[in-house]
Amino acid sequence: MGKTLVVGAGGVSHAAVHKMAMNADIFTEITLASRTKSKCDAIAASVRERTGIEIKTAALDAMDVAATVALIRETGAELLVNLALPYQDLVLMDACLEAGCHYLDTANYEPEDVAKFEYHWQWAYQDRFKGAGLTAILGSGFDPGVTSVFATWLRKHKLKTIRQIDVLDANGGSNDQTFATNFNPEINLREVLQEARHWEGGEWKTSPAMTHKVEFDFPGIGPKNMYLMYHEELESLSSHFSEIERARFWMTFGDAYITHAKVLESVGMTRIDPVMHDGQEIIPIQFLKTLLPDPGDLGAETKGKACIGDIATGEAIDGSGEKTYYIYNICDHQDCFREVGSQAVSYTTGVPAMIGAAQVLSGNWKEPGVWNMEQLDPDNFMDMLNAHGLPWQVHELDGPVTF
Template sequence: MSKVLVVGAGGVSHAAVHKMAMNAGIFSDITLASRTKSKCDAIAASVLERTGVTIKTAQLDAMDVAATVALIRETGAELLVNLALPYQDLKLMDACLEAGCHYLDTANYEPEDEAKFEYHWQWAYQERFKAAGLTAILGSGFDPGVTSVFATWLRKHKLASIRQIDILDANGGSNDQAFATNFNPEINLREVLQEARHWEGGDWQVTPAMTHKVAFDFPGIGERNMYLMYHEELESLSTHFPEIERARFWMTFGDAYIMHAKVLENVGMTRIYPVMHDGHEIIPIQFLKTLLPDPGGLGQETTGKACIGDIVTGQAQDGAGEKTFHIYNICDHAECFAEVGSQAVSYTTGVPAMIGAAQVLKGNWVAPGVWNMEQLDPDDFMDMLNSQGLPWQVHELDGPVAF
């Protein structure tokens, strides 16, 4: 029996749990828990209808360590898959240590009162997980997650070293909304409006948010404007591949998205600290989240494709000098919805969460300690991407990127 407890009932969880149910030979017992049990029940009903598999549901406050420990013990879960909010990572890691359960998430910890996501809070758990004989896998989504595994696969099979890496994320999907975020609006806007940082020359280079724009022709999508941003895998990749001279992250945004995001920021709606309104304390960005469309509910009306991947330059293993490879996946929103009822952004995070969990349950990624994806063997994960709906391609380019 392979028992898993999934925490969180958003769009990513919807995709991940459906895919777990489709792989019942690996995930024999699934419990889905969230603060709002009705959301879990709705996902469970969809899973039963689409796959014939019955999953259990439970109500859980992920910030309540004792309650999480009790649920882990009640379910007998071997692995907790954290698909909740990044603010809850440390509490869930604490619960896993107390209950003797492996841990996996898709996004690194950030304090609720500060838009600053870094790995050092979770890396500090290394010795505690090692001493407990437990495994913690960090960032098993697409970016971070698959993008790091792509780099490791190239490092294992094509390149002796990595000199520079650019991670490119393009969502070419469209819907009828005037303004909608790709994933949780609160987390998305906090991420997008941070100042941009990239790794170069042994230090972090900082530029204002959304100011460095480059046009790029994405496979399966076409030319889109992409913006330099900070993303957490830059920290882990530059740490675990210390030979990297430059690491950058790029994401596409349309002009309308940029305009809306800037206006919301300028009028104070993206503030993350409390303000008084009619005698009540509210946090503007959390109020804004209630007004914006739920990305998890936009699957049926979203069309188009997403393309995410790495362009990596380094010394070739065959001694042929420096080579550059573009490794990527193209994902279709409509095909994702037809399979699991999710749009591609939820799918491209939920499927890698399932595959990472499978690596733990299959014993491939069981080693005491706290690990980022690029530290782990990539091969079975890469094989499962091809068989589980996220097939990848790799092409050699004429040379390093010119931007």
Template sequence: MAKVLVIGAGGVGSVAVHKMAMNSDIFTGIALASRTKSKCDAIAASVKERTGVTVDTYQIDADDVAATTALINEVKPVLVVNLALPYQDLNIMDACLAAGVNYMDTANYEPIDEAKFEYSWQWAYQDKFKAAGLMALLGSGFDPGVTSVFATWLRKHKLDTIRTLDILDCNGGDHGQHFATNFNPEINIREVTAPARHYLNGEWVETPALTIRQQFDFEEVGPKNMYLMYHEELESLAHHLPEIERIRFWMTFGDAYITHLTVLQNVGMTRIDPVIYEGKEIIPLQFLKAVLPEPASLGPTTKGKTNIGDIATGLKDGVEKTFYIYNICDHEDAYRETGNQAVSYTTGVPAMIGAAMMVQGVWTGEGVFNMEQFDPDPYMDMLNNHGLPWQVKELAGPLAF
């Protein structure tokens, strides 16, 4: 039905390409490009062995708009799926505009020299994409992505209005390392160490990173400490569902992770400003990334499950109700299917589904869109059918905290 170009050959890119190959009736051609072509070749070999589908591979520096435009013109996809670094979002959007091709990503743009997470830069492309007759879909991962679709599904089927929304992200996996991140270390640590923010009655409330903690008992994982953080879907949900009074995002971290991170911060290893070392400029966080385990290498050793979902409280027929909608994903099952652990799987599968929504014409439009602007039902159906089944249950009341 359609040919797509995927940019980015990390764990998420690997999962997305594997799942696209498993749906060759939708994705009739797949091209994969990255700064390091050998990574693309390794993914292509795995895809060929597991599915029999051939993936074309290319080398590209996605910071180079002209080169990326030339590659898009060579491949001739109907959609570019950006699974590269968030710093590269705007350059890839520019290349899509130049080549006249639709765009999709899983994470919002952030400047490389500042840990600032907001949609303003990409929302500013609205008029450009609309004038070009093109569609850009932002944030089709799990969070952001599925968590926004969960909210709109609850808003459509279970609640007339949503008053409060909490997004809970739990990774109960154990990879056997003293300290490692389950996705790109540089992006992960920038995100975790940024000030926490939540939305309350039309205002943003900011608190120091990792200072507000609660415990929650996650099904099939158990009780875990979770910390209030900022995540970009809070901004888009507050914008597109302005009825919501409070939106919060929580993520679990073990005590050992917090201890290691605290030490790294205290000695300056999480800095994103350059320092001079032996006459050369280096960025400490990028050096730290180089010495930490590659997230894609954690698949064979990671055991346990993830549990990610939304808890929404609102009115139904004038009565206040609370619903919890969530997915549980097993690290070992994800690895058996795609050769990647569940954190990559839970982002890569939604990337494939978002791409499917676009290339099949299920979700259409001209301009820049977030996930919650579309009908959630077809996306939710594909989650159930492609490895991320969800469940919903009514709770006795809202969260006590």
């Protein structure tokens, strides 16, 4: 149905591009671009081997608007899928506006020099995209992304309103590494070490990072410690579902991860400001990233499952009173690796990026403007999750969560 330009050549891109190639009736021509073209070429070779589909590759500095505009025009891309760093969201949106191209990403904008991610920078583009007749889809990963679509599906088919919602993200996978992050180490550590924030009673409540811990028995995994964190879907869900009284995000971490992260923070290795080292200016967290394993290289040795979903409580559509539902996906790391050569964390972000892109190219999500996932019709997206490797299930619980 359309020509697609994918920017970024990390683990998520690896999974997304493979899944795009497996749906060649929708993604008629794919170009993969990154600052390091050799990474694109390696993904293209894997796609060719696994699917027989040829994709184009290109070198691109995503911070160079003129270069991105030129590549969009050269490839004839109808849609740019941003799987690069969140620092690059705004410049890629600028390029899409100039070139007349639709836009989709998986994570909201974050300034490189401030560990703070919010949607207001991207929401400010609403009038410009609407005026240009272009669509921008924000956060088409799993969380954010699928978790927001889950909420909308519940609100369409099960609950008239959502009074409270908890997003739960558990990675039960393990590998042979002493310390490794699930995704880009720089972004992961910036996110994890921020103060926790959740929406309650019409305002944001804050607490120190990694201090609120609860044990939860995850389907397909078992009991795991999860920690209260801030995540961007809390901002968009509380903004677009005005009836929400409380919205929280939880992610699991092992004791060893917490210990390593706190030690690295205490000695300054997670700093994002420049420091002088041996007469050269470096940013400690970027140096740390070069020392840590690349999550995209850990697929073969990662075993176990991930479980991500929502627990939502609200007024039932059928008038039967208040109900609570748990809607989630269970994803096996080794199954993902066998299919596309990625572990489950990359897969659970890359597949929804492909499905969101398919919604734009097929015309299901084509309203001009800037949209979060919970603002869009969920049904075809939910069907595609079942058909393309991320089957979901929903169960009614006895009552609201007590943690």
